[in-house]
Amino acid sequence: MRQKVETDSLEIFAGEMEKVQGALPKKIAANPENAEKGLAKLVLTLIELIRKLMEKQAMRRVEAGSLTDEEVERVGETLMKLENKMKELKEIFGLKNEELNLNLGPLGDLM
Amino acid sequence: MTLKLYAYGIIDSPQSIDEPLEGLYGAPVYNIPYGDIGVVVSDLDPQAQVKTEESILKHEEVVEKLMVRFTVLPMSLSTVFNGKEELLVKVKKFHEDFVKNLERVRSKSEFGVKILWAGNTIKERIINAHKKENPSPDPALSGTKFMREKFAKYKIDKEFEEEADRCIAILDGFLNRIASEKKIEKLKTDNLLLSAAYLVDHEKRDDFETAFEVLRNSQGGDLKYLLSGPWPPYNFITLSHSEDGKLGGLDLVETLLKHEITGNER
Numbered sequence: 001m002r003q004k005v006e007t008d009s010l011e012i013f014a015g016e017m018e019k020v021q022g023a024l025p026k027k028i029a030a031n032p033e034n035a036e037k038g039l040a041k042l043v044l045t046l047i048e049l050i051r052k053l054m055e056k057q058a059m060r061r062v063e064a065g066s067l068t069d070e071e072v073e074r075v076g077e078t079l080m081k082l083e084n085k086m087k088e089l090k091e092i093f094g095l096k097n098e099e100l101n102l103n104l105g106p107l108g109d110l111m
Numbered sequence: 112m113t114l115k116l117y118a119y120g121i122i123d124s125p126q127s128i129d130e131p132l133e134g135l136y137g138a139p140v141y142n143i144p145y146g147d148i149g150v151v152v153s154d155l156d157p158q159a160q161v162k163t164e165e166s167i168l169k170h171e172e173v174v175e176k177l178m179v180r181f182t183v184l185p186m187s188l189s190t191v192f193n194g195k196e197e198l199l200v201k202v203k204k205f206h207e208d209f210v211k212n213l214e215r216v217r218s219k220s221e222f223g224v225k226i227l228w229a230g231n232t233i234k235e236r237i238i239n240a241h242k243k244e245n246p247s248p249d250p251a252l253s254g255t256k257f258m259r260e261k262f263a264k265y266k267i268d269k270e271f272e273e274e275a276d277r278c279i280a281i282l283d284g285f286l287n288r289i290a291s292e293k294k295i296e297k298l299k300t301d302n303l304l305l306s307a308a309y310l311v312d313h314e315k316r317d318d319f320e321t322a323f324e325v326l327r328n329s330q331g332g333d334l335k336y337l338l339s340g341p342w343p344p345y346n347f348i349t350l351s352h353s354e355d356g357k358l359g360g361l362d363l364v365e366t367l368l369k370h371e372i373t374g375n376e377r
Contacts, residue, residue: 004340016302055261072254078254079261
């Protein structure tokens with residue numbers, strides 16, 4: 001049984017699939033010099049996951065109209081501060097957004 | 112040094128494999144029987160790397176060769192056991208699942224379908240429509256302004272996804288008629304509208320390929336299509352204790368497909 005790929009847009013698919021994670025793991029170079037960065041990456045990924053979940057929940061509540069103007073202001077300020085703090089931390093540890101990605105299965109990617 | 116066992120798949124036979132097969136690092140492939148089924152393995156040096164491109168290709172090659180004679184539940188890449196005893200404990204635990212899955216995928220193989228759309232252009236159109244509806248941004252920095260901006264993005268993303276859902280319903284509806292089962296992922300990237308796996312009966316392979324052609328020819332130039340396969344049924348194995356079940360997986364197919372595409376480009 002020989003596999004085949006049938007498409008008239010091979011290059012376009014190849015380019016798009018470069019963005020999709022495959023089965024080979026991204027290498028984690030663990031050594032004394034980058035242990036701190038590795039740990040920061042793990043922690044920040046989890047914080048980012050929680051932050052995004054909070055943000056999505058807040059959007060759903062805004063959409064449903066279940067927040068008062070004061071609550072919108074307060075939640076917005078909290079989320080804004082969290083986002084700014086995350087930016088700061090990413091800069092400190094030299095991490096890019098795509099490095100904090102997580103494949104959430106049927107929910108898609110975190111970033 | 113105790114050798115480990117690298118597993119390629121579960122087959123519907125406890126018999127030994129007649130044809131000599133070469134596995135990872137040239138080790139001979141053999142079958143470890145358990146009741147009416149078997150686990151196909153090869154010995155592995157404990158220090159050997161298994162998460163390499165060569166290993167993926169060898170894994171796939173072995174599974175494909177097995178599929179000529181047997182029904183196979185392909186294992187996920189780099190499924191390694193510490194010895195026969197550990198392997199048999201797992202097989203005992205999942206035996207019923209394995210038998211059910213072997214029955215489900217018997218005489219079937221998997222086709223991969225990917226469809227690209229002009230996601231970036233569509234998103235741009237939605238963004239522009241939203242800008243027209245809400246033209247004036249708030250002047251002051253505040254929590255409320257932050258929330259309004261986030262909410263606008265949320266609405267744009269939602270609308271984008273709804274448009275994708277409408278498109279996918281039409282495309283999938285056409286192919287799904289021929290398939291026994293399907294696994295669908297939408298918008299893995301903004302442009303990759305649909306990434307799907309269809310389990311197709313061997314007798315219906317031609318029908319599926321024809322349906323794909325009809326679909327491809329019936330659309331304008333807005334969508335780009337890719338069909339791959341037939342593959343072993345990597346994405347259609349379901350286990351009752353999924354935390355332990357390292358079988359199949361879309362990631363493995365993605366990697367194999369990437370290799371196929373890159374190979375074709377050369």
